[in-house]
Amino acid sequence: MINENLYALLQSHFPKDSNKPCLILPDGRIWTYADIERASGRIANLFAALDLVPGDRVAAQVEKTPEALLLYLACLRAGMVFLPMNPAYQRHEISYFLADARPGLFVCRPQMRGLADEMAKGVIKVLELNDDGRGSLIAAAAAHRDAHSVVARKGDDIASILYTSGTTGRPKGAMLSHRNLAANAKVLSAYWHFQPHDVLLHMLPTFHVHGLFVASHCVLMSGAAMLFEPNFNARRALDLLPRATVFMGVPTYYVRLIKEPGLTKALCARMRLFVSGSAPLLSETFEEFRTRTGHTILERYGMTEGGMFTSNPYAGERRGGTVGFPLPGTELRIVDDQGHPVADATVGNIEVRGENVFIGYWGMPEKTAEEFTDGWFKTGDMGSRNPDGYISIIGRSKDLIISGGLNVYPKEIEEIIDALPGVTESAVIGLPHPDFGEAVCAVVVKSKDEKGLALGAADIIGELKKQLANFKVPKQVFFATELPRNSMGKVQKNELRQKHASA
Ligand code: MCA
Ligand code: AMP
Numbered sequence: 218m219i220n221e222n223l224y225a226l227l228q229s230h231f232p233k234d235s236n237k238p239c240l241i242l243p244d245g246r247i248w249t250y251a252d253i254e255r256a257s258g259r260i261a262n263l264f265a266a267l268d269l270v271p272g273d274r275v276a277a278q279v280e281k282t283p284e285a286l287l288l289y290l291a292c293l294r295a296g297m298v299f300l301p302m303n304p305a306y307q308r309h310e311i312s313y314f315l316a317d318a319r320p321g322l323f324v325c326r327p328q329m330r331g332l333a334d335e336m337a338k339g340v341i342k343v344l345e346l347n348d349d350g351r352g353s354l355i356a357a358a359a360a361h362r363d364a365h366s367v368v369a370r371k372g373d374d375i376a377s378i379l380y381t382s383g384t385t386g387r388p389k390g391a392m393l394s395h396r397n398l399a400a401n402a403k404v405l406s407a408y409w410h411f412q413p414h415d416v417l418l419h420m421l422p423t424f425h426v427h428g429l430f431v432a433s434h435c436v437l438m439s440g441a442a443m444l445f446e447p448n449f450n451a452r453r454a455l456d457l458l459p460r461a462t463v464f465m466g467v468p469t470y471y472v473r474l475i476k477e478p479g480l481t482k483a484l485c486a487r488m489r490l491f492v493s494g495s496a497p498l499l500s501e502t503f504e505e506f507r508t509r510t511g512h513t514i515l516e517r518y519g520m521t522e523g524g525m526f527t528s529n530p531y532a533g534e535r536r537g538g539t540v541g542f543p544l545p546g547t548e549l550r551i552v553d554d555q556g557h558p559v560a561d562a563t564v565g566n567i568e569v570r571g572e573n574v575f576i577g578y579w580g581m582p583e584k585t586a587e588e589f590t591d592g593w594f595k596t597g598d599m600g601s602r603n604p605d606g607y608i609s610i611i612g613r614s615k616d617l618i619i620s621g622g623l624n625v626y627p628k629e630i631e632e633i634i635d636a637l638p639g640v641t642e643s644a645v646i647g648l649p650h651p652d653f654g655e656a657v658c659a660v661v662v663k664s665k666d667e668k669g670l671a672l673g674a675a676d677i678i679g680e681l682k683k684q685l686a687n688f689k690v691p692k693q694v695f696f697a698t699e700l701p702r703n704s705m706g707k708v709q710k711n712e713l714r715q716k717h718a719s720a
Contacts, residue, residue: 218369220367220369220370221370221371221372221374221395221396221399222293222294222296222367222368222369222370222395223293223370223376223395223398223399223402224290224293224294224367225367226399226402226403226438227290227293227402227434227437227438228254228367230437230438230439230440231250231254231437231440232250232413232440235249235250235251235254236249236250236251237249237250237413237440237442238250238442239252239253239436239437239442239443240253240283240286240442240443240445241416241442241443241444241445242283242445243446243447243453248283250440253287253290254363255363256284256287256358256363257287257290257291257294257365258291258294258361258362258363258364258365259291259358259359259361259362259363259365260287260288260291260295260354260358260361261291261294261295261365261368262358262361262362262365263291263354263357263358263360263361264291264292264295264297264322265295266361267321267322267342269295269297269321269322270296271295271296271297271368271370271374272296272297272298272374272375273297273298273320273321273322274297274298274299274300274318274319274320274321274322274378275288275292275297275298275299275300275320275321275322275323275324276300276301276302276314276315276318276320276322276323276324276341277289277299277300277301277302277323277324277325277346277424278301278302278303278304278306278311278323278324278325278326278329279304279324279325279326279346279348280304280326280348280447281422281423281424281428281447281448282346282348282349282350282447283350283445284346284350284354284355285346285423286423286429286433286445288324288346288354289301289377289423289429292376292377293376293395294365294367294368295365295368296368296369296370296374297321298375298376298377298378298392299376299377299378300314300318300320300377300378300379300380300390301377301379301423301424301425301429302314302380302424303422303424303623303686304326304424305686305687305688306686307683307684307685307686308332308336308684309633309684309685310388310685310686311329311332311336312336313388314380314388314390315336315337315341317388317390317579317580318378318390318579319341320341321341321342322341322342322343322344323336323337323341323342323343323344324343324344324345324346324354325343325344325345325346326345326346326347326348327345327347327352330343330345344357370395371395372394372395372396372399373394373395373396373576374394374395375392375393375394375395375576376393376394376395376397376398377392377393377398378390378391378392378393378579379391379393379425379426379521381521381522381624382624382625382626382628382629383626383628388629389578389579389581389584390578390579390580390581391521391522391575391578391579392575392576392577392578392579393524393575393576394575394576396572397523397524397572397573397574397575397576398430398434398524398573400524400546400571400572400573401430401431401434401523401524401525401544401573402430402434402435402437402438403438404525404544404545404546404547404573405431405434405435405524405525405528405544406434406435406438406439408528408531408544408545409435409463409490409492409515409528409531410489410490410531411435411436411438411439411441411463412439412441413439413440413441414441414462415436415439415441415442415462415463415489416441416442416443416444416460416461416462416463417432417435417436417441417442417443417444417461417462417463417464417465418443418444418446418454418457418458418460418461418463418464419432419433419436419443419444419445419446419465420446420448420449420450420453420454420464420466420470421449421465421466421467422448425495425521426519426520426521426524427465427467427494427495427622428465430524431465431494431519431524431525432465435463444457444460444461449466449470449473451470451473451474451476451477452477454470454474455474455477455479455480455484458484458485458487458488459484459486459487460487461487461488462487462488462489462490463488463489463490463491463492464488464490464491464492465491465492465493465494466491466492466493467493467494467495467496467621467622468493468495468496468497468498468499468502468622468654469496469621469622469652469653469654470493471491471493471498471502471506471514472499472502472651472652473652474506475502475505475506475509480509480510481509481510482509482510482511484510485510485511485512488510488512490512490515490531491506491510491512491514491515492514492515492516492517493514493515493516493517494516494517494518494519494525494540495519495619495622496619496621496622496654496655497610497654498514498516498537499654500537500538502514503516503537503538504537513535514535515528515529515531515535515541516529516535516537516539516540516541517529517540517541518540518541518598518608518610520596520598521575522574522575522594522596523547523569523571523573523574523575523594524573525544525547525573526543526544526547526549526569526571526573526596527540527541527542527543527544527547527549527608528540528541528542528544529541529542529607530542536607538609539603539607539608539609540600540607540608540609540610541607541608542606542607542608543569543608544573546571546572546573547569547570547571547573547574548569548570548571549567549568549569549608550567550568550569550593551563551564551565551566551567551568551600551601551602551608552565552566552568553565553566554566556590559601561601561602561603561604562601562602562603562604563601564599564600564601564611564612565599565600565601566595566596566597566598566599566614567596567598567599567600567608567610568590568593568594568595568596569593569594569596570592570593570594574594575594597613597614597615597617598610598612598613598614598615599611599612599613599614616628616710618645618646618647618655618657619647619654619655620647620650620653620654620655620656620657620688621652621653621654621688622654623688625645625647625657625688625689627644627645627646627710628645629685629689630643630645630657630659630681630685630689630691631643631644631645631659633680633681633684633685634659634661634677634681637672637676637677637680638668638672639663639664639666639668639669639670639671639672640661640662640663640664640669640672640677641662641663641664641669642661642662642700643659643660643661643662644659644660644700644708644710644713645657645658645659645660645691646658646659646660646710646713646714646717647714648693648714648717648718649718650692656692656693657688657689657690657691657692658691658692658693658694658695658717659677659691659693659694659695660694660695660696660697660700660713660717661677661694661695661696661697662696662697662698662699662700663696674693674694674696677691677694678690678691678694693717695717700713701713
């Protein structure tokens with residue numbers, strides 16, 4: 218039987234010369250492919266010593282370090298299910314994920330240890346991974362052997378669970394199988410022409426599909442190397458672009474790059490590809506970047522629930538304002554609200570199908586069934602197909618804000634604001650923002666009592682900061698006497714967006 222473990226696939230593409238660099242760190246240290254194999258092998262052996270068995274979840278809320286990536290690779294090879302969490306998440310968010318996913322192990326930062334132990338209730342094992350890559354996880358793994366045979370997995374076995382919030386406010390764990398991830402890894406590395414001599418400038422976080430799967434898998438599938446940076450910083454990117462051949466980013470990265478006077482054609486002379494996604498790339502940014510660097514950004518479109526669905530062509534015309542064509546192996550259709558395919562150039566609901574599309578939401582069979590029609594996944598994105606096949610994303614039917622490439626579901630924030638003393642109701646909306654694309658803003662109706670009178674914007678923001686990751690906290694709070702509603706009683710968010718657009 219073929220082992221469909223994704224790690225086995227990646228490993229089969231590792232370079233013959235295992236001393237070839239895989240990760241190049243800011244301080245010049247290098248992790249070779251041999252180092253990656255040995256260190257992930259030690260962590261995989263540690264899992265067995267902790268009595269974890271394949272299928273157990275391993276949750277991680279850690280900063281981006283080489284060791285964090287190794288933890289992911291160790292999970293793959295040992296058959297564990299990797300559950301990454303944004304380090305910005307607070308108690309409210311983490312406790313939900315742990316209770317829902319019931320991991321066998323939680324790897325956290327030392328500053329979260331007290332909270333982690335409290336939430337683990339003695340049931341979940343807790344180990345630490347510090348922001349410098351040390352910690353009890355690595356210390357414990359050091360006692361184990363390097364050699365580890367990749368655990369046999371079937372294509373449908375879960376490799377990772379990534380939580381995406383939802384329009385109902387209750388986050389859903391998207392289960393991605395070894396087959397899902399492998400399908401996208403194979404297609405993307407080939408479609409974007411990854412070669413062993415490539416050097417990817419990796420500045421994305423590693424707790425989302427974009428940085429963890431799309432970027433890392435392309436490199437590992439081609440035996441290439443990555444300049445592995447802890448985060449995005451435009452100045453630092455300028456220092457490193459001359460050493461790189463590929464860059465991947467969210468639109469905010471490109472907005473910030475073109476603000477740098479040092480961004481020139483000469484600086485990008487060695488580069489062969491710039492990829493953008495996770496949020497719409499404005500045509501001004503697309504054009505300005507081309508003028509400044511001579512490079513045409515390749516925009517692609519995807520989602521946590523299936524990785525990448527479409528891409529502009531590598532060799533053909535990369536058209537601004539479009540996300541290109543469905544990738545090989547992904548079918549995409551655009552349908553009206555009754556599910557009938559619409560004509561070219563007509564806006565409809567985007568649905569996708571393919572080996573990359575996830576296997577369902579963890580513990581939510583009904584929710585999963587609702588999101589599929591005959592195997593087609595409803596993305597919640599609206600778009601159209603041009604007569605020559607290019608897909609454009611026109612909007613979203615789901616109530617979602619994308620701020621700097623990070624998703625914020627208004628419902629989650631509205632529920633917390635509505636529970637505050639002095640609040641009658643609220644509506645959270647996205648308003649245009651020059652840096653983040655969209656900024657989270659709240660419109661709040663206060664109660665007419667003393668609590669309402671005393672409540673100010675700073676109180677609301679202060680309370681939200683205690684409970685939620687900072688990027689979800691509204692950048693602005695507006696007060697209103699009532700929320701506009703239609704005859705069905707539904708809040709008219711479009712009206713609110715128009716009213717406050719220039720605020
Ligand atoms: C940080 N802050 C933000 C954001 N990030 N506010 C709104 N939106 C954000 N995205 C807040 C912080 O809480 C802080 O607030 C202040 O801004 C400065 O924080 P700092 O960490 O210094 O910000 P930064 O380093 O400038 O980060 C901004 C960033 C980062 C570089 C745009 O958010 C980022 O790397 N985003 C990429 C996310 C990503 O990988 N998305 C892909 C998802 P305060 O001052 O109040 O403390 S995967 C996906 O969507 C699908 C599959 C796809 O298609 O790819
Ligand atoms: P996530 O749930 O974090 O995976 O975010 C996926 C969502 O990001 C998609 O459903 C789209 O709404 C949006 N998205 C991703 N790439 C693009 C793009 N190139 N243009 C517009 N929206 C995008």
